[in-house]
Amino acid sequence: ETIERTLILVKPDGVRRGLSGEVLRRVEAKGYTLAAVRLLDATPELLAAHYAEHEGKPFYQPLVDFMLSGKVLAVVAEGQGVIPGFRSLAGATNPTEALPGTIRGDLGRDWGLKVQQNLVHGSDSPESAAREVALWFPELG
Numbered sequence: 001e002t003i004e005r006t007l008i009l010v011k012p013d014g015v016r017r018g019l020s021g022e023v024l025r026r027v028e029a030k031g032y033t034l035a036a037v038r039l040l041d042a043t044p045e046l047l048a049a050h051y052a053e054h055e056g057k058p059f060y061q062p063l064v065d066f067m068l069s070g071k072v073l074a075v076v077a078e079g080q081g082v083i084p085g086f087r088s089l090a091g092a093t094n095p096t097e098a099l100p101g102t103i104r105g106d107l108g109r110d111w112g113l114k115v116q117q118n119l120v121h122g123s124d125s126p127e128s129a130a131r132e133v134a135l136w137f138p139e140l141g
């Protein structure tokens with residue numbers, strides 16, 4: 001039985017605001033294990049693959065531009081239930097709606113209707129997680 005893995009990103013707003021450690025702290029405090037961590041500049045090619053499901057939506061280009069605006073902390077976390085578990089830790093996509101106690105609820109807000117600046121990304125299914133881990137950590141495939 002393979003251990004469940006998810007791909008977490010601390011987006012450029014989170015890295016800029018010095019919240020990378022806080023995100024990792026919450027992941028570890030929940031009991032998940034860090035399997036890989038990398039601070040990097042994303043590329044248009046990487047983001048096109050990562051956000052392929054959103055291509056053509058009105059927020060797609062602003063989202064990609066935002067993800068290119070600074071460094072991203074990419075993390076592979078593992079543990080039973082980590083895919084839905086991290087989504088719970090992250091909270092709702094819109095930080096205004098995210099509940100207190102969640103990463104987006106506690107630390108995010110609407111910065112001028114820029115919902116994409118919601119601090120973190122987390123894979124939403126086992127298929128997404130496998131695809132996204134392979135994109136951000138080719139050596140882990």
Ligand code: DAT
Binds near residue numbers: 054092093116121
């Ligand atoms: P999530 O990150 O919660 O999985 P998603 O996959 O639907 O959300 O969207 C990917 C990112 O795109 C999300 O983190 C922020 C941005 N986004 C989603 N919906 C948006 C909207 N209505 N307006 C602006 N940005 C949006």
Ligand code: MG
Binds near residue numbers: 122124
């Ligand atoms: Mg998503």
